Amino acid sequence: EAQVTQNPRYLITVTGKKLTVTCSQNMNHEYMSWYRQDPGLGLRQIYYSMNVEVTDKGDVPEGYKVSRKEKRNFPLILESPSPNQTSLYFCASSLSPYGTDTQYFGPGTRLTVL
Amino acid sequence: AQKVTQAQTEISVVEKEDVTLDCVYETRDTTYYLFWYKQPPSGELVFLIRRNSFDEQNEISGRYSWNFQKSTSSFNFTITASQVVDSAVYFCALSEEPSGGSYIPTFGRGTSLIVHP
Numbered sequence: 001e002a003q004v005t006q007n008p009r010y011l012i013t014v015t016g017k018k019l020t021v022t023c024s025q026n027m028n029h030e031y032m033s034w035y036r037q038d039p040g041l042g043l044r045q046i047y048y049s050m051n052v053e054v055t056d057k058g059d060v061p062e063g064y065k066v067s068r069k070e071k072r073n074f075p076l077i078l079e080s081p082s083p084n085q086t087s088l089y090f091c092a093s094s095l096s097p098y099g100t101d102t103q104y105f106g107p108g109t110r111l112t113v114l
Numbered sequence: 115a116q117k118v119t120q121a122q123t124e125i126s127v128v129e130k131e132d133v134t135l136d137c138v139y140e141t142r143d144t145t146y147y148l149f150w151y152k153q154p155p156s157g158e159l160v161f162l163i164r165r166n167s168f169d170e171q172n173e174i175s176g177r178y179s180w181n182f183q184k185s186t187s188s189f190n191f192t193i194t195a196s197q198v199v200d201s202a203v204y205f206c207a208l209s210e211e212p213s214g215g216s217y218i219p220t221f222g223r224g225t226s227l228i229v230h231p
Contacts, residue, residue, distance in 0.1 A: 043205060043221040050217075058218050090159055097209065097217045098147060103161040 002027050006091050006106035013081060014114050021076045021109050023091030029104075031097050032074040033058070034066065036087040043090075048097070049074055081113040116141045118208045120222035127196055128230050135191045135225045137206030143167075145211035148189040149219065150180065154202040162204075165189065196229045203227070 004025045013019055025032065033048035035058075045058030049068040063085055065077040074093075078085060088110050094103040117140040127133045139148065150162040163173060165182055173180045177194045193200050203226045209219040 042223050043207075045218050048217060056217070088157070092159075092161075094161075098166065101164075103149075103164065105159040105161065107158055 002104060004091055004093055004104045004106040006089075006109050008109060009107060010110050012112045012114065015082055016080050019078050019081060019111075021078075021089060021091075021111070023074045023076065023106055024072050025074075025093040025104065026072065027093065027095075027104065028071060029093040029095055030071065031095065032068070032091065032093045034064070034074070034076050035090045035092065036060065037090065038087050046076065046089075050097070081111075083113050085111065086113045087111060116143075116146070116208050116210050116220045118206050118220050118222035120204075120206055120225050122225045123223070124226040124228065126228045126230065129197060130195050131229075132192060132194050133196050133227065133229075135193075135204050135206075135227065137189045137191065137222060139187050139189065139206070139208045141187075141208060141210055143210040147209045147219075148182065149205075149207040149209070150189075150191050151205040151207065152202045153205065153224070154199075162191075193227075196227075198229050198231055201227060201229045 007022045030051045034046040035043050037043050044060045046064050047058050047066040049055040052068050052071050055066050055068050090108050091106040092103050095101040119138045146167045148165045152160040170182050179192045181190045203224045205224045206222040207219045
């Protein structure tokens with residue numbers, strides 16, 4: 001079954017405690033991306049990756065890091081989380097950012113930073 | 115700069131009614147991509163369609179159809195014979211052709227569709 005998995009689904013943490021949200025896809029997709037969703041601000045892209053070892057900043061990259069060492073995994077790293085990073089996070093993947101192929105989303109990670 | 119406007123914040127219909135969700139976009143690029151997504155009350159995001167700017171043909175998928183009109187910079191989404199399961203927030207998004215390697219979509223604020231039985 002084609003899927004994007006994210007872990008954890010829910011996380012409550014404290015300011016400054018490093019955390020990683022994992023994202024993995026089983027479709028051999030080249031393009032992966034991270035989004036955050038906030039009330040009043042909508043959906044915004046954090047980072048994206050066109051392929052292994054190729055990553056680039058999205059709209060709101062400050063405070064986040066990513067890596068793409070393998071095609072299937074695209075973890076989101078918060079080195080020193082702050083309360084303004086409390087949000088709902090989605091990982092997504094597709095064959096490419098253009099074309100008409102389907103984009104798949106993970107189930108979301110609800111992060112609360114105290 | 116790219117911009118997406120979904121002027122309808124919330125739409126309420128009764129089951130079996132047809133409903134159209136509006137999406138108006140702004141871009142200076144000639145090559146761009148338009149998207150629609152669905153977010154049901156359970157919270158997940160579901161991709162519905164991606165269309166590039168060179169393909170103005172309307173798309174139909176079951177009860178869903180999309181009308182892309184460059185002349186009015188619109189990419190409207192119609193649900194025919196709506197059902198309760200269509201209740202969700204629907205997002206329209208735009209991504210311009212990457213320049214300098216950037217590929218960053220802009221999302222509309224979403225339209226909440228409520229379908230009453």
